[in-house]
Amino acid sequence: MSLELITIMxxxxxxxxxxxxxxxxxxLGFVAAFVVGSLISSLSVEDIYSAFPVDMFxxxxxxxxxxxxxxxxxxxxxxxxxGLRLVKGNVALLPWVLxxxxxxxxxxxxxxxxxxxxVFPIGLRLAFQYNINPILVGLLISTGMYAGSFSxxxxxxxxxxxxxxxxGITHSPVLFYLNCFIFYVLISVVIFILFGGVRxxxxxxxxxxxxxxxxxxxxxxxxxNSSKSGFTLYKGATLVGIGLLVTMALVFEMNMGFxxxxxxxxxxxxxxxxxxxxxxxxxxxxxIMVTGIMTYxxxxxxxxxxxxxxxxxxxVGNPLYASLTASYVGGVISAFASTAGFLAAVIPLxxxxxxxxxxxxVGVVSALAIAASVVDISPFSTTxxxxxxxxxxxxxxxxxxxxxxxxxxxxxxxxxxAWLIFxxxxxxx
Numbered sequence: 001m002s003l004e005l006i007t008i009m010x011x012x013x014x015x016x017x018x019x020x021x022x023x024x025x026x027x028l029g030f031v032a033a034f035v036v037g038s039l040i041s042s043l044s045v046e047d048i049y050s051a052f053p054v055d056m057f058x059x060x061x062x063x064x065x066x067x068x069x070x071x072x073x074x075x076x077x078x079x080x081x082x083g084l085r086l087v088k089g090n091v092a093l094l095p096w097v098l099x100x101x102x103x104x105x106x107x108x109x110x111x112x113x114x115x116x117x118x119v120f121p122i123g124l125r126l127a128f129q130y131n132i133n134p135i136l137v138g139l140l141i142s143t144g145m146y147a148g149s150f151s152x153x154x155x156x157x158x159x160x161x162x163x164x165x166x167x168g169i170t171h172s173p174v175l176f177y178l179n180c181f182i183f184y185v186l187i188s189v190v191i192f193i194l195f196g197g198v199r200x201x202x203x204x205x206x207x208x209x210x211x212x213x214x215x216x217x218x219x220x221x222x223x224x225n226s227s228k229s230g231f232t233l234y235k236g237a238t239l240v241g242i243g244l245l246v247t248m249a250l251v252f253e254m255n256m257g258f259x260x261x262x263x264x265x266x267x268x269x270x271x272x273x274x275x276x277x278x279x280x281x282x283x284x285x286x287x288i289m290v291t292g293i294m295t296y297x298x299x300x301x302x303x304x305x306x307x308x309x310x311x312x313x314x315x316v317g318n319p320l321y322a323s324l325t326a327s328y329v330g331g332v333i334s335a336f337a338s339t340a341g342f343l344a345a346v347i348p349l350x351x352x353x354x355x356x357x358x359x360x361x362v363g364v365v366s367a368l369a370i371a372a373s374v375v376d377i378s379p380f381s382t383t384x385x386x387x388x389x390x391x392x393x394x395x396x397x398x399x400x401x402x403x404x405x406x407x408x409x410x411x412x413x414x415x416x417x418a419w420l421i422f423x424x425x426x427x428x429x
Contacts, residue, residue, distance in 0.1 A: 004308035007036055007300045011345060014296070015333055018341070024285055025341045026292025033292075037299040051298025053291055055257070056162040060155060060287045062260030066245065067110050068281040069267050073274060075238040076110060076118065078231060091130050092200035095140040098123045099188055102144030103181070108242055109153035112145045112383070113283045119145075120386045128392035135402065136195035138387040139377060140188055146373045147184035151177045153246065155283070158256070159290055159340050160369060163347045166294075169354050172362050179366035179422055180373075187374070187414075234271055241267055286340060293344040306351060319356040323364045323423050326350055327371040327415035334372040335381065335411055342372045363422035370422075371415035378407035 010032050018025035033051065037043035070076055098119060105115050119141050127137040149156040152173040164171035191197075241263040248254040268275050300306065326346060334342045346368060347354075354361050376383040379400055384407065391399055421427070 002308075003041055003303055004305045006040065007303060007305045010036055011296070011300070014293075015342075015345075018338070024289055024292070025338060026285075026287075026289035029289075029292030029294075029296040033296040033299045036296070037302065041299075041303045043299065043302055047302060048295070048299060051295045051302065053162065053166065053294045053298070056159070056166075056294060057287065057291050058255075058261075059158050059162060059257035060290065061282075062257035062264070063109055063153065063158060064111060064155065064282045064287070065278070066241070066260040066264040066267075067114060068278045069264055069275070070110070070238050070242065071114050071281055072278050073234055073238060073267075073271070074232075075235045076105065076114065078235055091132065092197065094126060094130070094132065095123075095137055095192065095197065095200075098137065099140040099144035099147070102141055103148040103184075105148065106145050106154050107148030107151040107177075108246070109151070109155075111155045111283055111286070112149055113286060114281070115145055116141075116383060116386050121390045124387070124390040124392060132200065133196040134387070134391045134394060134399075135406065136191065136197060138391070138403075139191045139195065139406075142377050142383050142387075143184045143188045143191065145383075146376070147181050147188075149373065150180040150369055152249070153256070155286065156340060156343070156369070156373070159343055160347065160365060163294070163344060164365070167348050167351050167354075169351065169361060171365070175362045176366055176369070179362065179427065180369060183366075183370050183418060183421065184374075187417075234267075234274075237270060238267060286338075289338055289341050290344050293341050297345055297348050301348070306348065319353045319359045320424060322353050323350070323359065323367060324416070324419045326353070327367045327419045330368055330371040331375045331411045331415040335375040335378040335407060339372045339376060343369060346372075359423060360426055363426055366422045367415070367418040370418035374414035374418070375407060375411050377403065377410055379403050 014025055014028045014032060017023060017028060033048050034045075037048045037051075038045060067076075102115055102119055106112060120138070123137045123141050124134055126132070127134045148154060150160065151157050152161065157173060157177060160176065161171060161173050245256070245259050245263050248259045249256040268278070326349075330342055330346055347365065350364065350368065353359060353364055375381075377387070378384045379388055384403060387403065388396070388400060
């Protein structure tokens with residue numbers, strides 16, 4: 001067996017192990033990079049070190065550090081509380097307010113890891129109190145998170161942009177974000193219709209007071225003093241800092257990772273006694289996973305696996321078919337494994353497709369990203385598990401089966417729909 005095939009098999013084994021056993025795939029990636037690179041091939045340890053994505057690590061560390069501060073000081077709770085009070089008695093608006101809040105938070109850079117544990121308990125409690133289908137609320141929270149998760153500021157968007165830069169392919173982060181946003185808005189409308197949204201349009205109730213109490217009761221992860229006092233100067237400074245980061249990155253093209261570290265440092269110096277739990281709230285497991293897999297992918301590139309894959313995909317002769325296959329593979333794998341981890345592995349392997357002038361680069365990447373994220377409603381993923389953990393007033397076993405059936409429908413239809421819209425039909429941009 002050739003070395004190239006061995007590296008591909010090791011990658012598949014990594015995903016299988018990561019799906020079955022609770023082990024960080026990044027650790028698997030680092031170990032596989034050493035075993036394959038140093039013991040099986042002729043790479044030196046220095047060559048393996050050079051495959052570590054330093055720029056990606058700084059980017060993820062900086063942005064997640066800033067938003068860990070925002071979560072710790074209650075700024076995220078302030079945004080969620082204000083947004084939920086916009087319902088003003090119309091129950092039908094509640095799922096859409098939750099959708100909009102999640103989209104807003106993830107669009108400005110808050111990771112789904114931070115948003116999901118806060119919003120799911122709130123949303124599913126309100127669903128129980130006002131007889132809203134918990135599937136509707138759970139799905140719209142999920143689609144809302146992913147509608148904003150591929151923005152140039154979010155961890156997922158940063159991962160995709162960093163990988164595209166590392167493989168040397170021109171990429172438009174804004175158009176990529178726009179594609180994903182439009183897709184999730186469209187399927188959210190369908191979800192709203194299919195799971196009882198029309199019935200809600202005919203019902204109204206005074207939910208404002210309960211919303212306020214629900215938000216207050218679910219602010220357990222925030223600093224007690226800051227969450228009780230509402231808007232403070234420190235929270236205002238945090239909001240200004242986030243806006244400043246956006247301006248520096250998008251207008252002045254400053255390195256976002258170092259820019260976020262700078263803003264985070266200033267906020268830390270403003271309130272040094274409130275920073276005890278900030279580093280603990282950072283998604284280190286995700287960062288290790290992404291950098292570990294990218295390190296292994298770098299080793300694969302060093303030993304010639306990417307050239308080998310280029311020849312195989314070129315022999316298919318049809319980039320449309322190849323991109324559709326990659327999308328469905330992504331949907332199936334991501335239903336059991338990590339979305340970010342899959343994207344870190346599949347985009348470098350899809351370089352031959354992306355280099356083909358007959359297909360849209362942003363269209364293919366959009367299809368891959370959507371295929372890998374739309375299936376996260378699966379009860380075997382973090383999002384699905386949070387829905388199961390927080391749903392109220394249902395039979396757990398029956399709800400699990402229902403969620404599993406819906407996830408199966410998403411796997412069957414989601415990747416193909418994304419491919420149809422963004423690759424086969426294409427968008428004007």
